[in-house]
Amino acid sequence: MRSITFLASCIAAVSSFAAAELNISQPLLSRQVLPSSFKPPQVFKNANLVRTTMLEKGYARDVINVVIENIDSKPQSEYYVPFETSLLAKVGCFEVRDKKALEKDPFRVEVVAFDEESSTEFYKIHLPVPLEPNQQQVLRISYSVLSSLIPVPAEIGQNEKQYLQYTFSAYVPSAYATEKQKTNVKFPSGDVPDYTKLPTELNSENKPDPQKQGSTFSYGPYENIPAGAEEFVSVRYEFTKPVTHVTQLERDLEVSHWGGNLATEERYWLENRGAHLKGQFSRVEWQKSAYMNPPTAALKALGFPLHSGAVDPYFTDDIGNVSTSRFRPGKKESALELKPRYPIFGGWKYSFRVGWNADLSTYLRKLSTGDSYILRVPFLEGPRQPEGIEYARVQLRVILPEGATNVRYSTSIPLIESSTSMHRTFMDTLGRTSLTLTAINVVDDFRDRGLIVTYDYPWTASFRKPIVITVGMLAIFAATWLIGSIDTSIGKKKAA
Amino acid sequence: MSSPLLDVWEAASASPFHPTVGKQSQLPLGFFLLAISFLLAGVFGLNRSFRNLSLLAVPASLAFGFGAVYMICAVGVYV
Numbered sequence: 316m317r318s319i320t321f322l323a324s325c326i327a328a329v330s331s332f333a334a335a336e337l338n339i340s341q342p343l344l345s346r347q348v349l350p351s352s353f354k355p356p357q358v359f360k361n362a363n364l365v366r367t368t369m370l371e372k373g374y375a376r377d378v379i380n381v382v383i384e385n386i387d388s389k390p391q392s393e394y395y396v397p398f399e400t401s402l403l404a405k406v407g408c409f410e411v412r413d414k415k416a417l418e419k420d421p422f423r424v425e426v427v428a429f430d431e432e433s434s435t436e437f438y439k440i441h442l443p444v445p446l447e448p449n450q451q452q453v454l455r456i457s458y459s460v461l462s463s464l465i466p467v468p469a470e471i472g473q474n475e476k477q478y479l480q481y482t483f484s485a486y487v488p489s490a491y492a493t494e495k496q497k498t499n500v501k502f503p504s505g506d507v508p509d510y511t512k513l514p515t516e517l518n519s520e521n522k523p524d525p526q527k528q529g530s531t532f533s534y535g536p537y538e539n540i541p542a543g544a545e546e547f548v549s550v551r552y553e554f555t556k557p558v559t560h561v562t563q564l565e566r567d568l569e570v571s572h573w574g575g576n577l578a579t580e581e582r583y584w585l586e587n588r589g590a591h592l593k594g595q596f597s598r599v600e601w602q603k604s605a606y607m608n609p610p611t612a613a614l615k616a617l618g619f620p621l622h623s624g625a626v627d628p629y630f631t632d633d634i635g636n637v638s639t640s641r642f643r644p645g646k647k648e649s650a651l652e653l654k655p656r657y658p659i660f661g662g663w664k665y666s667f668r669v670g671w672n673a674d675l676s677t678y679l680r681k682l683s684t685g686d687s688y689i690l691r692v693p694f695l696e697g698p699r700q701p702e703g704i705e706y707a708r709v710q711l712r713v714i715l716p717e718g719a720t721n722v723r724y725s726t727s728i729p730l731i732e733s734s735t736s737m738h739r740t741f742m743d744t745l746g747r748t749s750l751t752l753t754a755i756n757v758v759d760d761f762r763d764r765g766l767i768v769t770y771d772y773p774w775t776a777s778f779r780k781p782i783v784i785t786v787g788m789l790a791i792f793a794a795t796w797l798i799g800s801i802d803t804s805i806g807k808k809k810a811a
Numbered sequence: 812m813s814s815p816l817l818d819v820w821e822a823a824s825a826s827p828f829h830p831t832v833g834k835q836s837q838l839p840l841g842f843f844l845l846a847i848s849f850l851l852a853g854v855f856g857l858n859r860s861f862r863n864l865s866l867l868a869v870p871a872s873l874a875f876g877f878g879a880v881y882m883i884c885a886v887g888v889y890v
Contacts, residue, residue: 780876
């Protein structure tokens with residue numbers, strides 16, 4: 316009789332799954348296509364603008380603080396930031412906040428595209444409160460520009476210094492007229508052998524342009540720059556550190572209610588975008604410099620600061636286990652120190668996978684409303700390197716238990732795609748619900764950003780695995796009994 | 812960052828998820844259940860009858876079902 320009740324719960328588990336309807340709380344990042352004649356309405360002006368370009372890491376990061384003023388007669392709430400189409404593809408982590416309330420949520424932004432021929436596209440910023448006429452507001456616009464640092468010279472010796480070149484517009488590209496603006500460029504060191512000098516007439520203070528102050532250069536101030544004006548300048552600076560570029564990162568988070576475990580696996584395809592190696596790699600030279608530990612453009616080690624409680628780490632590549640790794644569990648955080656199989660010089664690639672386990676109780680909580688759960692995990696847990704890491708594409712997959720329904724998520728990382736699908740693995744009958752989130756152009760500054768996922772997981776669904784195995788075993792027992800009781804004897808049956 | 816889901820997360824701080832059987836006890840429990848199921852299956856094999864099917868085979872299958880799940884977790888394949 317007991318088997319019947321279990322069979323019933325098994326059927327209930329399967330039926331609950333069939334009725335599953337996935338609910339995604341956040342829409343996909345949309346692009347609005349406007350006619351080519353479209354030009355942002357000139358309803359704003361930039362009263363004052365200060366841009367800080369940070370080149371200390373292996374990618375460029377811009378922070379623009381701008382005082383915008385509504386010059387229209389009606390309240391306005393849409394502010395446009397233009398980018399060249401080729402540049403837009405490299406821009407990531409675009410965020411706009413109110414400078415006076417930085418702790419508040421970032422403003423809603425979307426990419427506005429024109430027809431194919433248009434070379435300019437825009438980020439459209441939705442101000443949460445429309446700006447009244449003649450009123451001012453201070454915005455803090457921040458974004459990273461990936462894959463924009465070019466090594467010059469393109470080939471260097473094994474122990475030589477590496478120089479990178481960055482080209483940008485001294486006038487901050489804007490869809491509106493800018494009254495006063497200035498650009499500060501922060502370099503990793505004061506070693507800047509080449510940079511574009513602009514004529515002093517452009518500068519509103521008639522000073523030599525740029526002004527140097529230690530490792531910071533400043534272009535400007537410039538006055539009354541019309542909308543869309545650009546003035547390209549190049550800087551070449553020392554950066555004897557690896558320019559680590561992750562072409563693709565696949566990150567899997569697997570939730571196990573039976574095991575009380577959160578399994579993380581990350582698969583990296585990375586390359587060093589720095590200057591290529593001149594001639595051949597010399598192992599002797601490399602070994603000689605191992606004790607001196609001079610700055611090098613090669614990527615020697617990766618440090619993963621994991622949450623405390625991480626256990627069973629592994630580090631493998633195409634060949635197999637890479638033994639040059641150390642794991643130091645700690646109370647605040649556990650450090651996983653990896654050394655790739657070979658030092659990664661400019662143009663060299665390396666792909667590997669790392670993974671670890673953790674107790675689920677830190678990441679998962681049960682909601683008071685029935686069989687619902689809430690999961691909070693970091694979106695990105697990559698290495699923390701002083702020279703920074705850029706990710707061209709991050710694909711995060713959250714594998715929920717089999718039978719989880721009503722999946723909702725929320726994250727502050729801008730996504731390009733999200734979908735739910737089935738993932739089949741050990742002991743699955745129908746497959747586990749997996750939530751796949753894709754983000755492009757992410758930098759390691761965003762590694763502490765969280766992801767929250769809620770889902771319903773009825774207790775009947777949780778019993779599916781043991782019940783399916785139980786039913787299978789029982790079928791084998793019944794078959795043995797049935798087949799064993801078939802009378803195959805020859806001759807007359809004995810009277811009972 | 813404030814979002815509705817973050818508030819839900821904060822509100823549920825008193826009820827972190829704990830599995831019925833902790834990671835430490837998965838191996839002994841899985842082993843124990845599997846041993847029972849093999850024992851009962853063996854006894855059933857000696858005398859296959861309809862009465863024994865419900866008396867021995869049903870508990871043996873149940874023990875195998877749950878034992879297999881705990882054993883696979885214990886060896887590191889968290890299902």
